[in-house]
Amino acid sequence: MKKNIFIKKLSNIYVILGFVFLGISLIVIAIPVSPYILYRLNPDFTNDEIDNISQKVFEDPIIPVEVEETGHTLPDFNPSLPEEPYVVISRIGVYSPIGESSNPEDSLRNGTWMVSDYGTPEDSSLPIILAAHRFGYVYWDHTTRDKLSFFNLSKTKIGDSVIIIWNQREYIYKIYAEDEATFIKDYEADLILYTCKYFNSPHRIFRYANRVN
Template sequence: MEEGQIYHIYQNQKVFRLEDYKRESDLILARFLRKTAKYFFLVGALVLFIFFAPSIWYYLKGGVPTSISELLARTTKNAETVEVQVKPAYQPKFDASLPLENRLKIPTARIDTTINEATLDNYEEALRIGVWRVSDFGTPADRGKPLILAAHRFGYLKWSIPYRLKNSFYSLPKLKTGDTVEIIWRQRKYLYEVYKEEEGEEITDYSADLILYTCESLSSPVRIFRYARLLEI
């Protein structure tokens, strides 16, 4: 190199224009949205499968809802064989601001539903709506025999997810000893406390003031039971 000579070396440099920057940003955003959409699709599909698969199974098998209902109905003894107990005459005060319909509310399980009446001859009509008060047994006001409430755990295909969560006993296993159950009955609020959790094929304790039960699964005769006492408050 001769003294005094300066050589300039130029490299090709990419010049970003505003249009290129916007295009790159759009591509990044599009990729992000595609990934997000896939994620929510998978999560949504999983949720739908969890909640609707049992109902679809009902539909494909045909007649299964009725047999499950029959299992629920047969879980209790004949009311005439259950000894009538002498219970305290306690009754909560009448409150005209409470709803006229009889209702069940279980905060722990997020259940908030109507208590449906039906005889043993047409119990399925009540179970198709939600919770059934087993006929010929007690009520919150008449406690000579326990109040027994039964419901499907998985419900029916036509039920929406919000309806299923509030009106079925899908979340009954979440109800633990010490948790409370609220029942509105003829505009009086009755509060119960769970004292026993149990799984089996039949009710074992008819001394309870309130018995809640549902099927454990679609193919098992095992039921989930919760026994509760009335709180005098």
């Protein structure tokens, strides 16, 4: 009798553990596809994200600085590099074309937007500011999202490299600071990357980097 009770209790424990593991598995499976589900339920999420990305990201105006001699020279010209500009973040698998349109959506639809009226790799008097969708568009598959967007920007670490291919030259930057905020806090960076943290929120994920080559 006692043996039967013990077996029954043990069976109940296994059933409970089975449901727990099943729930965890469903959550793990759902995370990569959650953007698709949310976009199907509310197609306006993409427009909300564009609005959040394109809103002002600084509280005070960024004043151009006089460029000092830092030992940086133009990287070697490499004809094997693409003529179009790209940002490459190996840590998270990003290989995203950079658009310079004054209309953010034109650039964000294809990859990364270089915020207008700020720095470029060839002009360091102002920081370069690059922004991209975190969640993107309903027609993006998982591979496209990882490659074009900053969905995994939060997984980058201090010391990670960010490469900008510009006029067939490779500019290398190292991340030195991480932040989550509404506005840019560090105006001394050579490169600032950001994306939305949530679908409909001004809260953003920032990475600050300096050029090292």
